[in-house]
Amino acid sequence: EQDTQLLKATPYNGVAKLREVIAEYLYHFRGMSVSADQIIVGAGTEYLYNLLIQLLGRDHIYAVENPGYQKIAKIYKSNDVSCRYIDMDEYGLAADKLKDSDASVVHLSPSHHYPTGIVMPIGRRQELLSWANAEKNRYIIEDDYDSEFRFAGRPIQTLQSIDDNQRVIYINTFSKSIAPSIRISYLVLPPGLVPVYREKLGFYSCTVPSFEQYTLAKFIAGGYFEKHINRMKK
Numbered sequence: 001e002q003d004t005q006l007l008k009a010t011p012y013n014g015v016a017k018l019r020e021v022i023a024e025y026l027y028h029f030r031g032m033s034v035s036a037d038q039i040i041v042g043a044g045t046e047y048l049y050n051l052l053i054q055l056l057g058r059d060h061i062y063a064v065e066n067p068g069y070q071k072i073a074k075i076y077k078s079n080d081v082s083c084r085y086i087d088m089d090e091y092g093l094a095a096d097k098l099k100d101s102d103a104s105v106v107h108l109s110p111s112h113h114y115p116t117g118i119v120m121p122i123g124r125r126q127e128l129l130s131w132a133n134a135e136k137n138r139y140i141i142e143d144d145y146d147s148e149f150r151f152a153g154r155p156i157q158t159l160q161s162i163d164d165n166q167r168v169i170y171i172n173t174f175s176k177s178i179a180p181s182i183r184i185s186y187l188v189l190p191p192g193l194v195p196v197y198r199e200k201l202g203f204y205s206c207t208v209p210s211f212e213q214y215t216l217a218k219f220i221a222g223g224y225f226e227k228h229i230n231r232m233k234k
Contacts, residue, residue: 006214010206012198014041014186015213021220022186029226030144032161032170037194040187043207045145045173048187049075051204052169055197056105056139063103065093069114072107072143088113092120095127106131107141110159114145125159132167144172166190174216177229184208184216 005015013019019036026032042048049072058081064073066085076083084101086093093108106128110120132138142159160170173185189197219225 006210008210010208010210010213012202012204012206013037014039014206014208015210015217018213018217019186021217025220025225026188030158030161032158032188034160034170034188035191038189038191040189040197041206041208041213042185042187043183044175045143045171045185046071046075047207048171048185050079051201052141052171052187053079053081054201055193060105060137061101061103063093063098063101063106065108065113067115069109069143076107088116088118090118091124092118093124093128095124095131098128098131104135104137105139105141107143109143109145111144111156119156122156122162125156125162129159129163129165129167132163133165138167140168142168142170144170145176160188163190166192169193178225182212182216184212 016036018041019039022039023034023036026034040048040051042051053076058079061082061084062076063084063086064076066087068085068088073083073085084103086097086101086103086106088094092110092113093106098106108120108128110125110128112119128140132140140159140163144158158168158170160168167190169190170188171185174182175185
């Protein structure tokens with residue numbers, strides 16, 4: 001059956017088997033209860049950033065961390081999106097400064113900030129969710145790259161897992177956790193944005209070959225990804 005599936009066009013949101021495996025992985029290792037329908041697979045986070053701009057719209061002001069991963073702001077600016085730099089403190093992106101920025105979308109990495117390595121405490125995460133809930137069209141893009149490589153203690157809950165109002169869009173990649181040549185990343189959309197994405201962007205073809213997606217699905221489902229992460233931590 002899988003042999004015949006390899007010859008078919010890949011669904012716009014990615015191979016169902018990979019999305020199901022990712023959803024199961026997120027449940028067991030990140031405490032996230034999501035469905036496969038919420039997941040969008042794409043070739044690298046840069047590609048997914050561009051999709052998010054098209055999904056949410058260019059009329060938003062997007063906030064990014066300062067200091068932070070410079071490519072994120074460059075991608076926003078290259079799409080003619082207004083961008084605000086929000087200073088960091090010892091707990092991560094400063095929520096009070098975000099409130100003064102007029103931004104309605106914020107892009108951040110709470111579990112492993114680049115380049116400082118700051119892990120945002122739960123209290124600050126709650127502050128940011130309160131900011132997002134204060135107005136209708138506010139969103140948090142939670143970039144969870146490298147979160148697998150926490151060496152001490154259990155990982156702090158993701159913003160997505162404590163979001164009760166569908167304000168968090170989760171993004172992660174296997175390019176960091178496996179190898180840069182593995183250009184497979186994914187979004188987890190809030191349930192309310194799933195039909196919006198399908199209507200606005202469902203015409204796009206998935207940018208990851210189905211063979212690579214089925215291979216990664218087997219790698220994760222067989223427990224090899226978990227073993228790889230544990231080996232890399234040593």
